[in-house]
Amino acid sequence: MTEHKNVLGTKLVACCTSPMTGYYRDGYCRTGGQDYEVHVVCAQMSSAFLGFTKSQGNDLSTPIPQYNFPGLKPGDRWCLCASRWREALEVGVAPKIILEATHVRALEILSFSDLKQYELN
Incomplete structure (x- = not known):
């Protein structure tokens, strides 16, 4: 993997491998030309967020076995779209x-502050 940077300017670390996350399903919140939604924010799921994203048409909590997606629960880490x-x-x-696992491209959409x-501390 080419070295990618996080929002702190250091080497990007893995977000989560169980469940396997990332646009490339390699555990990293890195992005590329085909990732139009820019999945670069490593977040720890909360019930409030899971309910919100489901209400917006992106149900992350329901398993989809045919895509090997277990469904997320509060406490799981996942690479989110910066806009979401x-x-x-x-x-x-x-x-x-998790700042160390959030790709520097998040700063194109979000403020560091x-x-x-x-x-997450």
């Missing part, structure tokens, strides 16, 4: 994020 995280922020349900405010 921003929408959740605007309505007060943004999940906590917003990301830092939601850092």
Whole structure:
């Protein structure tokens, strides 16, 4: 893997491998030319966020066996679209994020101060 940077300017670390996340399903929130939604924010799921994204038409909690997708539950980590995280922020349900595993491209859509405010400690 080519070295990718996180929002801190250091080497991007894996977000989660169980369940396997990332646009490329390699555990990393990295992006490429075909990733039009820019899945670069490593977030820890909360019930409030899962309910919100389901209400927006993106049900992340229901398993889809044919795609080997187990469905997410609160506490799971997942690479989110930067725009979806921003929408959740605007309505007060943004999940906590892992800065070391959030790709630097998130800063094209989100402010570092917003990301830092939601850092998982």
